[in-house]
Amino acid sequence: MAHWGGSKNSNKPITSSRGRSLLTLTYICSVSFLYPLFLTAGAALAIPILIHLFNLRKYKTVMFPHTRFLKDIQLNSQKQSQVRYKALLAMRLLFLLFLILAFAQPFFNTSNATDKGNRTQIIYIDNSYSMSVKKGARTMLDIAKEDAARQVRTAAPGTRFILLTNDKPMSYRSEPADKVFAAINALDVTAGTKTIAQVVATAQSMVQNEATKGGDLFYYSDFQQNAFPATPDKAMMKNITFYGMPVQADEVQDIYIDTAYLAMPVLQTGKNNSLIVHTRLSGKEAKDAVVLQLSINGQVKSAATLNFKDKKESIDTLSFQVNNANWQQIQLTLNDVVMRFDDTFRITARSASNFSILVLNEGQANPYLQAAFRAYEGFRLNQLDVNNAPKEWNSYNLVILNGITRMDANLGKAVSDALSRGQSICIFPGKTNNFEAINEGLKQSGDIRINGIDTAVQAASSLQQGSALVKDLFEKIPDNVQLPVANWHYSISAGLNANQQSVLSFRNGDPLFARYTPGKGQLYICATSADLQSGNFPGSYFFAPFLYQMAMQSGSSNIYAVTSGSQQAIYLPINNVSERNTMHVLAKNVDVIPPQRPNGAGLDVFMDQAVQVPGFYQLAAAEGDTTDVALNQDKRESVLEYKNISTLKSEWKGDNIKWPDVTKGGSLKESAVSNFPLWKVCVLLAVLMLAVETWLLARVKKVAV
Numbered sequence: 263m264a265h266w267g268g269s270k271n272s273n274k275p276i277t278s279s280r281g282r283s284l285l286t287l288t289y290i291c292s293v294s295f296l297y298p299l300f301l302t303a304g305a306a307l308a309i310p311i312l313i314h315l316f317n318l319r320k321y322k323t324v325m326f327p328h329t330r331f332l333k334d335i336q337l338n339s340q341k342q343s344q345v346r347y348k349a350l351l352a353m354r355l356l357f358l359l360f361l362i363l364a365f366a367q368p369f370f371n372t373s374n375a376t377d378k379g380n381r382t383q384i385i386y387i388d389n390s391y392s393m394s395v396k397k398g399a400r401t402m403l404d405i406a407k408e409d410a411a412r413q414v415r416t417a418a419p420g421t422r423f424i425l426l427t428n429d430k431p432m433s434y435r436s437e438p439a440d441k442v443f444a445a446i447n448a449l450d451v452t453a454g455t456k457t458i459a460q461v462v463a464t465a466q467s468m469v470q471n472e473a474t475k476g477g478d479l480f481y482y483s484d485f486q487q488n489a490f491p492a493t494p495d496k497a498m499m500k501n502i503t504f505y506g507m508p509v510q511a512d513e514v515q516d517i518y519i520d521t522a523y524l525a526m527p528v529l530q531t532g533k534n535n536s537l538i539v540h541t542r543l544s545g546k547e548a549k550d551a552v553v554l555q556l557s558i559n560g561q562v563k564s565a566a567t568l569n570f571k572d573k574k575e576s577i578d579t580l581s582f583q584v585n586n587a588n589w590q591q592i593q594l595t596l597n598d599v600v601m602r603f604d605d606t607f608r609i610t611a612r613s614a615s616n617f618s619i620l621v622l623n624e625g626q627a628n629p630y631l632q633a634a635f636r637a638y639e640g641f642r643l644n645q646l647d648v649n650n651a652p653k654e655w656n657s658y659n660l661v662i663l664n665g666i667t668r669m670d671a672n673l674g675k676a677v678s679d680a681l682s683r684g685q686s687i688c689i690f691p692g693k694t695n696n697f698e699a700i701n702e703g704l705k706q707s708g709d710i711r712i713n714g715i716d717t718a719v720q721a722a723s724s725l726q727q728g729s730a731l732v733k734d735l736f737e738k739i740p741d742n743v744q745l746p747v748a749n750w751h752y753s754i755s756a757g758l759n760a761n762q763q764s765v766l767s768f769r770n771g772d773p774l775f776a777r778y779t780p781g782k783g784q785l786y787i788c789a790t791s792a793d794l795q796s797g798n799f800p801g802s803y804f805f806a807p808f809l810y811q812m813a814m815q816s817g818s819s820n821i822y823a824v825t826s827g828s829q830q831a832i833y834l835p836i837n838n839v840s841e842r843n844t845m846h847v848l849a850k851n852v853d854v855i856p857p858q859r860p861n862g863a864g865l866d867v868f869m870d871q872a873v874q875v876p877g878f879y880q881l882a883a884a885e886g887d888t889t890d891v892a893l894n895q896d897k898r899e900s901v902l903e904y905k906n907i908s909t910l911k912s913e914w915k916g917d918n919i920k921w922p923d924v925t926k927g928g929s930l931k932e933s934a935v936s937n938f939p940l941w942k943v944c945v946l947l948a949v950l951m952l953a954v955e956t957w958l959l960a961r962v963k964k965v966a967v
Contacts, residue, residue: 300366310354353955360948367941381503382436382472383417384465385410386426387446388483390455391603391899395484397511406482406509407446413480414443424468426461428454436472451603453874455827455896458490462498469501476501484510485905488898492913503918506911510904516544517552517568517598518900519607524821525579527810528640529590531613534581539594539607541568541576544902556580557593568596587613589890591878604900607823608878608892614820617641617813620658622648624666624692628792630800631664634809641813651676660686660813665791667694669703678706681783684835684864686812689785690792697752708780709757710787716772721747723769729777731765731811746804748774748797751789766804774799775808784815822891826874831866832881832891843883847872852879869893 295301387410393403414423422436425445429452432445462479469477483490485508494504518541525536539554555565563582570576584590589612596605619635619642621628627645635641646652648666651673655661661680663669666689669677677687691700697712704710722745726732746766753772756762760780764773778785790796792805799805814820815833824830836843845867847854856872858865867881869891881889911921 295366295368297366300362303362303365304359306362307355307358310351310358314351350955350958353951353958357948357951357955360944360951364941364944364948368944380475382424382465382469382474382477383421383480384424384426384468384477385413385442385446385480386461386465386482387449388456388481389427389429389449389451391451391453391895392484392486392902393509394451394603395511395514395601395902402484402509402511403449403451406507407449409507409509410480410482411443411446414439414446424465424472426464428452428456431464431468434468434471453826453876453895455489455899459495459498462495462502462504465502466498466500476503478503478505480505480507482507482509484508485907485910486898486901487903487905488901490905490910494914494916494919496916499916499918503920504914505920505922506914507922508905508907508910510907511902513545514601514902515546516601516604516900516902517596518542518544518601518604518897519554519594519596520575520897522594522607522609522823524609524611526638526640527807527814527821528617528638529584529611529613529820530640531584531587534583537580537582537592537594537609539578539580541578541596542900543570543574543576544900553597554578554580555595555597556582557595558582558584559591560593584613591890591892601900601902604895604897606876607894608876609821609823610878610890610892611821612890614640617659618657619643619660619662619813620652620655621645621662621664622651622666623664624648624668626665628664628690628800630792630805631662631809634806637806641810648673655680655685656683658685660688660809663687663689663691665690665692665793666700667692667696668699671702671706674703674706677703677785678781681707681781681785684782686783686815687785688809688812689787690790691752691788692791693750693796707785708760708778710760710762710778710780710785711755713753713755715750716753717750719747719749720751720768721745722766722774724764724767726763726765726767729763729765730815731777731808743803746774746797746799746802748790748799750796754787754789765808784812786812822889824870824891824893825896826870826876826893827896828870829868830870831861831868832889833861833864833866834881834889835864836883845881845883848880848882849873849877 387403387406389403393406394401396402397405417423417439421439423439423442424434424436425432425442427449432442437445458481461481465477465479479502481504485506520540520542522537522539525538529535537556541552541554552568553565554568556563564580566578566580568576568578580594582592589610592609592611594607594609598605617640621631621643623645624647632643632645635643644658648663653676655676661677663673663677680687691697691712693715694700695715697715701711704712725745748768751768751772751774754776756776756778760778762773763777764771764775765777765786766774767776768774773787773789775786775788778787786808788799790799792800794800819833822832824832834845844855845858845865847856847869852873854872857868860866869879869881870893873879873893876893876895879891879893881891907921914921
């Protein structure tokens with residue numbers, strides 16, 4: 263009985279140390295091909311063989327002067343012919359073989375299949391709008407897809423991958439290379455975006471699903487400055503090896519619409535409306551003039567030529583009229599031929615019925631309140647003495663208590679009832695030392711009370727930009743804006759059930775203007791009076807806009823321009839929220855239910871979490887009116903400023919962070935393969951075989967002569 267070696271009872275093969283080393287080397291450095299289909303050209307190797315066999319059948323008669331030399335010449339000629347034909351055949355076969363290998367591009371696959379089997383292979387391709395920028399004839403997304411497809415195609419047999427993009431994952435489990443390869447080739451740009459934190463969090467979740475030791479994340483992106491942090495989060499990167507695959511274009515010019523808003527808080531019918539448009543320039547300066555065009559319901563209304571004058575921003579005003587109170591689809595477009603994905607901005611607006619404002623004054627009417635609401639049409643103002651307050655407040659969008667120094671039980675109950683119905687109440691108190699008279703009415707609405715008076719002159723030091731009064735009204739607070747100054751103010755405290763949010767506050771933490779939500783409605787309290795003796799708040803940048811926003815909060819808005827990915831809630835006043843009035847997002851071939859939650863006397867709808875493609879949509883339920891909403895793309899994709907890769911490599915470094923070699927354009931050379939150019943060696947060997955064949959043919963001719 264034959265044995266492999268060792269004891270007779272052993273059934274396992276025993277190899278020498280040299281054999282084990284050879285097996286290890288073969289395992290670690292296996293040869294693969296970048297374009298294996300070229301190997302089918304190996305059938306051409308049959309051509310020299312057929313030619314060789316055909317030539318062997320050719321005989322040439324040689325005449326000799328004497329037959330006694332025939333035997334020696336015949337033997338010598340036969341031997342030389344055999345050697346010469348075999349050498350030529352070998353050279354021709356080797357020439358074709360090396361030429362075919364050169365086209366197939368062999369490489370040493372140095373990856374350890376065992377290690378990869380214990381790690382999840384994850385490929386993320388950034389397919390956001392910014393990746394549609396062209397570098398030469400191809401977009402950056404095309405370059406990233408080609409590099410990722412090469413990585414999948416050249417992976418070790420049996421390797422499985424998870425493909426992540428800004429869309430939903432194609433699968434939450436690893437897939438075979440052929441499926442991932444097909445998904446990569448079918449990839450296209452999308453309106454969605456994802457941050458590095460979101461991608462890594464998804465990768466961590468999938469590594470847990472795969473039950474592996476860790477994951478290798480190959481991150482193909484343009485690495486925009488506003489979307490990629492300066493330093494990695496070590497806790498976030500645990501068990502993840504990050505491979506940065508930058509795909510960046512040269513500096514390009516891009517002009518985009520940053521924002522647009524109506525100069526008035528309401529849309530007027532039959533009168534001129536002014537639309538203020540902010541456009542920005544990203545990258546190099548614009549060479550050609552760009553035209554901004556305004557369309558209403560598909561009909562062109564006006565246009566303007568943009569002139570940046572060595573600036574990065576242009577502010578223009580376009581005028582238009584509407585003739586009915588229906589929803590108007592307002593669309594702004596640019597003729598920027600370089601980049602087209604961000605050349606449209608959309609707004610929906612309608613001319614609503616007048617907002618009703620009730621002002622209850624203790625004493626004289628306030629001229630600042632009167633001027634604020636009468637400056638624009640769309641507000642119906644009713645000013646009364648607080649002692650003659652109407653019993654029913656249901657018809658008013660906003661009730662203002664101005665200059666009051668006392669709130670009795672009846673007034674306090676009226677305020678509490680209005681808040682329970684979802685109305686908005688604003689209190690501008692008068693100055694008094696008997697502030698307990700005000701507390702008597704406040705306590706009916708919630709745990710809110712005035713603790714004392716601070717007579718020091720103080721300027722507000724902070725503005726809560728996350729407040730509904732600010733974020734829904736101002737696209738951007740001017741950098742040089744002055745916050746209000748109070749000559750005196752009440753010190754106000756509130757319990758947890760009052761849900762206090764300071765909109766404007768002093769350095770010591772006291773609120774100057776605060777929002778409370780003890781019920782369905784919203785209660786706003788200013789810590790000082792609305793007159794210039796008490797401070798400059800009535801004449802400040804924020805006074806009138808805050809009033810308009812408070813008036814519109816008790817009803818649905820009549821102007822919508824939502825940014826995709828902002829998670830901005832759309833408030834709709836819907837009573838008795840139930841399954842019957844669940845809101846749907848509707849458009850052509852679109853009918854989805856977005857996330858929504860009750861808020862006061864209505865509903866907050868997060869439309870941008872259900873749809874990401876910019877356009878005009880409708881919010882509708884089985885019962886109730888339809889609301890038109892405009893969805894715009896994320897402005898961050900328009901800022902085509904990239905992270906410097908050298909700087910990024912110095913910031914993003916560590917044992918689990920790799921930056922493979924990239925080409926000049928940022929594409930991947932070889933992520934998991936050796937950089938040794940085997941195809942060049944094959945070309946040199948093919949040339950060498952051709953040279954040897956030529957030399958042999960020359961010798962044949964010389965001998966023949």
